[in-house]
Amino acid sequence: MSASTTIAPFSNAAVRAMRRLYPQALADSSWDNTGLLLEAPFVSSRRLSNTILLTIDLTKAVADEAIARQSSIVIAYHPIIFRGLKSLTLANSQQHTLLRLASHGISVYSPHTAVDAAPGGLGDWLADIVTGTKTSYVGEDSDTDTTSRTSKKTDDDPFVEKRPPVYTLHRHPSQTTLRLSKTPSPTTTTVPHTRCPIVPQSPELASHPGAGMGRIVTFSQPQPLPTLLDRIGKGMNNPKGFPIAIPQNASISDLSISSVGICAGSGGSLLANLDVDLLFTGEMSHHEALAAIEKGQVVISLFHSNSERGFLSEVLRGQLEEVMDEEWKKVREEESGKEEYKEALTEEDFEIVVSEVDRDPYGIVILKAEAE
Structure with missing residues (x-):
């Protein structure tokens, strides 16, 4: 099994769609940490589903859900990484979650304050x-x-x-x-x-x-x-x-x-x-x-x-479905000549789901x- 140095094509389309909807330039970069926080390398022999999992918080339970669904990417509104990391170990619960997702080829994107600021956000x-x-x-x-x-x-x-x-x-x-x-x-x-x-x-x-x-x-x-x-x-x-x-x-x-x-x-x-x-x-x-x-x-x-969670199902999922239709089609056309992506590009359909386990701690x- 060999890993490429690029993200999975479907995950790439999801990142492009989110950047169109909520450009990182809208985020408050003075303290926030938005964008592609975990870029899992594409492995041609490992087939993930064309599924985007939406969540507010990326917890262990949400990671379990993403792995069970074989999601290609998790879009987590709150960044799981806020500050620079000096190590990645299993002792830290959030780092543990990131390591598990990476081992399963699942990427993580966080838009956070870009969603707060955008018109229609x-x-x-x-x-x-x-x-x-x-x-x-x-x-x-x-x-x-x-x-x-x-x-x-x-x-x-x-x-x-x-x-x-x-x-x-x-x-x-x-x-x-x-x-x-x-x-x-x-x-x-x-x-x-x-x-x-x-x-x-x-x-x-x-x-x-x-x-x-x-x-x-x-x-x-x-x-x-x-x-x-x-x-x-x-x-x-x-x-x-x-x-x-x-x-x-x-x-x-x-x-x-x-x-x-x-x-x-x-x-x-x-x-x-x-x-x-x-x-x-x-x-x-x-x-x-x-x-x-x-x-x-x-x-x-x-x-x-709870002031944020309803937005995922009521607004973001519909917005993302519309833009993903365009971006996934573009990516499939752009990458169609690459043998390593041949099987990954065969599936035209995709699914965007809202986490069933994400909830406010209170x-x-x-x-x-x-x-x-």
């Missing part, structure tokens, strides 16, 4: 949710308690005891349960508003005008806070709850929102100095939230990766009255 997806313009996605069993899907394997769950429980652990619904409705819900209307990046891209990319980090949404008319909470809950596929901070001596029913600052993931630093009514993010520290409500602002946080424990 994560920032706009969250802005669509708060303005009611989000494409409608309906869960297969949206009225069913999510614990029916998450509590089947409880032996390794530290929240589950062997006596009758006085609580249940609710996790954010798996995004693999969503299906696309081709038309928006008839009860959803677009709320008139304007939006712009918090930090515009500079210099602007001609291919991606309007890019930039975060979003500011300004409504034409103030929106009742309970209405926004309803939109956010539905947009997040009805989680069992999420944190909210409001000014002291105020009540949710009394508050109206004219402007919203938006940042996926951890938004404390980007949102800190905004003069808006509501800060909508995945994560904010205690003191950052306290400072915000002291200024009269409202804070909504969704748990870090769930919500809901206490019950203890049985007498």
Whole structure:
């Protein structure tokens, strides 16, 4: 078995497609680490499937899933490598994951903040949710308690005891349960508003005008806070709850929102100095939230990766399918004369799947009255 010095043709097409959709020039390179983080060499005698696995976090469980699927490449939103490595050993869990994937010929690409900044990316997806313009996605069993899907394997769950429980652990619904409705819900209307990046891209990319980090949404008319909470809950596929901070001596029913600052993931630093009514993010520290409500602002946080995960199935998968149609065709034409790629180029079809095991590390424990 001999390995080439190039990536598998299908993985190459996936990388090209991601760079078209989310150029690395849009990422915040001052701290972020985006792009092709693991380039597994192509081995002609080892056939992987033409499958792209999408995930937010590249964990051991996700790596197991990619290996079981024989995926050619994992697109992990969060980079598994942030800083320079002085070694690659099995003792480190993340390095272990990378070594295992490399041994199976599976590459890893991470777009991260390029997705945050791009028009039509994560920032706009969250802005669509708060303005009611989000494409409608309906869960297969949206009225069913999510614990029916998450509590089947409880032996390794530290929240589950062997006596009758006085609580249940609710996790954010798996995004693999969503299906696309081709038309928006008839009860959803677009709320008139304007939006712009918090930090515009500079210099602007001609291919991606309007890019930039975060979003500011300004409504034409103030929106009742309970209405926004309803939109956010539905947009997040009805989680069992999420944190909210409001000014002291105020009540949710009394508050109206004219402007919203938006940042996926951890938004404390980007949102800190905004003069808006509501800060909508995945994560904010205690003191950052306290400072915000002291200024009269409202804070909504969704748990870090739950502000990002739905984007994979609701937006990225469809975008990537469309561009991959073009890029895979181009790669197959460009490499058609190379004998080492002959078998790898025979399969025209491909599949893009969202991880079934990727999830935020946090769930919500809901206490019950203890049985007498």
